[in-house]
Amino acid sequence: MQSAPVLEAQHLTLRYPGSSSPVLADFDFALAPGEIVSVLGPSGVGKSSLLRVLAGLQAPSAGTVRLEQAPLREVHPRVAIAFQNPGLLPWLTLERNVAFGLDFKRQPLLSREERQIRVDAAIAEVGLSHARKLHPAALSGGMAQRTAIARCLARKPRVLLLDEPLGALDEVTRGEMQRLLLKVVADFRTATVIITHDIDEALLLSDRVILLGGTPAREIGQWCIDLPKPREDYIAEVGAVRIEILTTLRQAVRQH
Template sequence: MTPSTATQRAHPDTFIAAAREGASRASSLDSPVDSPLDARFDAPFGPPFITLRDIGLSYGERAILRGVDLSVAPGELVSVLGPSGSGKSTLLRIAAGLLAPSDGSVCVEGTPLTGPRPDIALAFQDPCLLPWLSVERNVAFGLTFARQPKLSRDVRRARIDAALAEVGLAHAHHLHPRQLSGGMAQRVALARCLARQPRALLLDEPFGALDEVTRADMQRLLVTVVRDTGAATVLVTHDIDEALLVSDRIVLLGNQGRTLAQWRIDVPSPREAQVEALGVLRIEILQALQLAMSRDTTTTHPTR
């Protein structure tokens, strides 16, 4: 992915103030948005690992997703933004093979996805650690999930050690969840995914419950993990600033699950030093998000 070594999240007011001069360059609310199938969004990363085409999901007459297209290449980090009710979490579950769409297809390197795969890992906002297990046993627990390959004891140990080292918890093997901070617990949850050596990493607002400083640390860690592993990564978030700091591409979903727009984030690192460029993008994304919410207020259903 595009390197980003974020060290501190800039305050939203800083983004807005710095962007006022360039606001005329941002799209107006009535401007047409970029097509989700625009080929220029695929250019920097090569063939996708996972591809979702024309995804639809309905429960009776209630549409959760409609005609969503999303592809993610190895080493690419794509953030999915959208108001509550736009189907972001549902889209992740479909990409993970946990939920079958009503319409459309999901392919992994051209092969139809028919269920969960050992090389696709999904993490949630809640770390979901088992309180009676140590850190290393919680990480090892991910290797016992359905469809995981049988591993020798030495290979399991090597994977656990490598995953904990990657997230900065090499010293914490024998701690228990009650001894961990919120940030440490999220690192353990991420290590549990990494021990599986996934080729795709799907993250459902994993940093939403963390304080600002811890969240910034986890954002830096995520960028490092994607760079080190080359995993095709999708991050669901409500935080525009988070998406701008870590993403190679941002996709905006509207209510009733339609793809409204996407942006390639071609901003060099350190991104905190690119306040004007990020500020213009932030205003454009915020305007599009506000428009989506205002248009769909009367039809919103809480299906995030």
């Protein structure tokens, strides 16, 4: 029996004030527990706008978003979001930056012991227990991004939304972070949406890839990647899907 979606959007439309056309139009989406979905598309197509709506940071002009079958109309403690910029507070240690996420709006009230258990577990999950007393200025780019993910995990989210989280990292660090994300999702069973420009990254990490295109943005392609992870040993199979995605994207750009 298929699990009910943990996050679902129906007929989403988003129009900004003063705009002649919507950014998104009649977009449907469903995210299963533990699933990783990557959203691809050209720059400016509306990927980040979509993520903001799914996070409850932006109200849609029409349509609905539901979290565990309940309407999502604002930020929710079970939905965590991380951006390309880790957004760490420079005057706080790594440990206190992770704990800071527990003070966000509508977070459940926790005892000091419960908070510490959550923070310790999140820091350990991303492999930074040795650096917990460091300040952001002493962290590498990869460590800062791990800290941002730990801040999300401390909230025990059902849904993790990532907006170009690895875009500013070098290739080696990016590979390490990709492996970390797979581990985090496997350990926490956190349903995850990744916004990325990197087709290869999407193919390596995702159970499903959605391609946005057009004005207003719509889904112009979707691929289920039914291959074991990690996928470095499935070059031919992944390469075939990559060609399909590139072909669809190029056709959409020409039509536009």
